[in-house]
Amino acid sequence: MTDLDPLDRQLLTLLAANARAPVARLAAKLGIARTTAQARLERLERSGIIEGYTVRLSDDARRSVIRATVLISLTPSAQGPVLAQLKKLPQVERVHTTSGRFDLACQLACPSTLDLDQTLDRIGEIDGVQDMESLIHLSTRIDRGA
Structure with missing residues (x-):
C-alpha cells in the first residue's frame, strides 16, 4: 500500500x-x-487507495429510498457463506463486521416498505443467520460523506 x-x-x-x-x-x-x-x-x-468515484445524492433523492441497518448474529463459521448470500441481494449497500452481540451490521436501501420486508425475510432465511434486529433510518442528522 x-x-x-x-x-x-x-x-x-x-x-x-x-x-x-x-x-x-x-x-x-x-x-x-x-x-x-x-x-x-x-x-x-x-495503488488502490482510490477505488472509484461516486455520486452523493441530495436529501430529496435519498428520501425516495428507505434505508435500514440490520444487525445480524451468526452461527459459528457462517460468516463466509452468509456474506456470499448477502452480496447477491441488490438492496445490500454495505456490510461491516462488528464486535459485541452482533457479528454483522448490514446497510440496506429499498424502494418501498414491502421490498424492505421481503429483503429482511430473505436475510433471515440465509443458513447461518441466527438472529437479526433491524433499525429503519428515519432522517440523517450528520453526513460527512465518507
Missing part, C-alpha cells in the same frame, strides 16, 4: 468534496502543477 503524504491527503479531501473537479482546479487549489496532480491521482488509483 502506498504511504499517503500531506499533499495526497489534501487531494483526497478535495475529491471527497467534489469527485468531478477538474485536475487543473485541484492542482490550483493545492498550489501544484496540473501534471503533478494528474500523476498523483493515477498513482492513488493504481
Whole structure:
C-alpha cells in the first residue's frame, strides 16, 4: 500500500468534496502543477487507495429510498457463506463486521416498505443467520460523506 503524504491527503479531501473537479482546479487549489496532480491521482488509483468515484445524492433523492441497518448474529463459521448470500441481494449497500452481540451490521436501501420486508425475510432465511434486529433510518442528522 502506498504511504499517503500531506499533499495526497489534501487531494483526497478535495475529491471527497467534489469527485468531478477538474485536475487543473485541484492542482490550483493545492498550489501544484496540473501534471503533478494528474500523476498523483493515477498513482492513488493504481495503488488502490482510490477505488472509484461516486455520486452523493441530495436529501430529496435519498428520501425516495428507505434505508435500514440490520444487525445480524451468526452461527459459528457462517460468516463466509452468509456474506456470499448477502452480496447477491441488490438492496445490500454495505456490510461491516462488528464486535459485541452482533457479528454483522448490514446497510440496506429499498424502494418501498414491502421490498424492505421481503429483503429482511430473505436475510433471515440465509443458513447461518441466527438472529437479526433491524433499525429503519428515519432522517440523517450528520453526513460527512465518507
